[in-house]
Amino acid sequence: MANSAKASLKRSKPNYIYSIVGVALVLLILGIMGWFFLNIKSVGNAFKEDIRLSAYLRTLNKDTIGQIQQFIAGRPYAKNVTYVDKNTAKQIWNRENNEDWAKILDVNPLPESIDFYAKASYVNADSLKKISDELMGAYGNQITDLQYPQSLVTNLNERASKIGLIFLVIAVVLCVIVIVSIDNTIRLAMFSNRFLIKTMQMVGATRGFIAKPLNVRALVNGLISSAIAILLLFTLIGWAESQFPQLRVIRDTKLTLILFFGLVILGVGISVYSTHRSVLKYLKMKLDDLY
Template sequence: MAQFGKGSSKRSKASYIYSIIGVSLILFLLGVMGWIFLNFRQVGNSFKEDIRISAYLRTMNKDTIAQIQQFIATKPYAKKVEYIDKEKAKALWNKDGNEDWDKILDYNPLPESIDFYANADYLDKDSLQKINNQLLGTYPDQISDITYPQTLVNTVNEKTKTFGVAFLVVAIILCIIVIVIIDNTIRLAMFSNRFLIKTMQMVGATRQFITKPMDIRAVINGLISSGIAILLLFLLIQWAENWIPQLKAIHDLQLNLMLFGGMLVIGVGISLISTHRSVVKYLKLKLDDLY
């Protein structure tokens, strides 16, 4: 039996190699789609977090201003909190391409403010309204108004949501297609081993004795396929980040590790399930049905 298994293993080696290569390429394509989806989300969040929110001040007391700035900085929605005095306000005005009033006015009409950027999760109409109510309610005599580009916020949220849903639907469809293709690839590879499986059954081998080494081989092949796909995707990410430096700014190691882990689970899981199903199927068939 052992010698027979070794000989059969050599004969089926080519089919296993083709299966590994095929599954690796399919997993790689799935990983690319996942990486694009994650980066699309990160780009959207990055764009949201570039929207400046200004809390205009009535007070000129430096201690009160520092207190308000510290209050905002401790909130989970705030990042990059900065006090903008009149000179900084003028510099921002001129930087935005607005007309300089120095030739008309002999004073700076711009109010002082505390500017900050909100985390992407808080960049929606309801959350921004709550932030507005909280700051004006806490410092009604010190803060005159909270402003942000409402039209831009609404537009960004609508576009991000629309493209996100569309991309998610496409990704789910492609994921299903990929799973089906991987399943068929493995089942095709197992087709070449159908006579080996049936012969072992005919000489008295139990179902567990037959399926166990096949399942172990499936797990090993799944690990190899996933490893190759992850390596290819990692090299692609490194190349893309070197070619497009902006991608490094939104690089998220945790999300990439989750993506790699998902590829590993899918590769091993489908390989094991498909192999086991195929083995059980051929065990149930009659010898004449194998032809």
């Protein structure tokens, strides 16, 4: 009985080809969506961390300036802390405004400053207000003000929140569609094996004996589908990064690996669950109902 059952299962293998390809394509779509979501977050963080904060100095004492610079560099929010003298400030202004006001003014009116960039998690109105209060509280006599583009920070956070919410809704809807699509694909593949399942039951095979090889096959198929989806997604990511080198700069390898691992878990989990549920369904059905 066992040998004939296994032989029957081997003969049914071609039925799984379409389900493997179908599940792989659905997982690929979900992977692309997940990759877009991760990159939008990374792009938003890159924009936030490109906003320069300038602590304008009242003092010209080099020792005091060095102390202030070390203080800011030691804070958890600060990145790329640099001292900007009057000549450097003039060069930055000319570069950003594409003009040279030295032809009009004989004196450089720009103050010296300590410029730095804040980590993305600190680039919001409340956190920057706390940073300003901290610096002014510690060096209020040496710093006149902490300046940054406030309107840009506000707009950037508002747009990031809206885009994040939109993608979250899309991701949830797409995830539901993916789960339903994979479930239907697996059930369709199992439909062609309904008579095999019922025949094994009629000749005395136990439920566990019938379900085990099918569940193992579902696990293997899920792994194959996930591998195909990950390979295709990896190829698409490589192509996208070759076309847009900026994507390579903001790539988070850890999050990308988590995305790949999630595709494996989803592909295997739904495949095994749908297969096992289909087996139990056909075992409970009467023979006449299979037609």
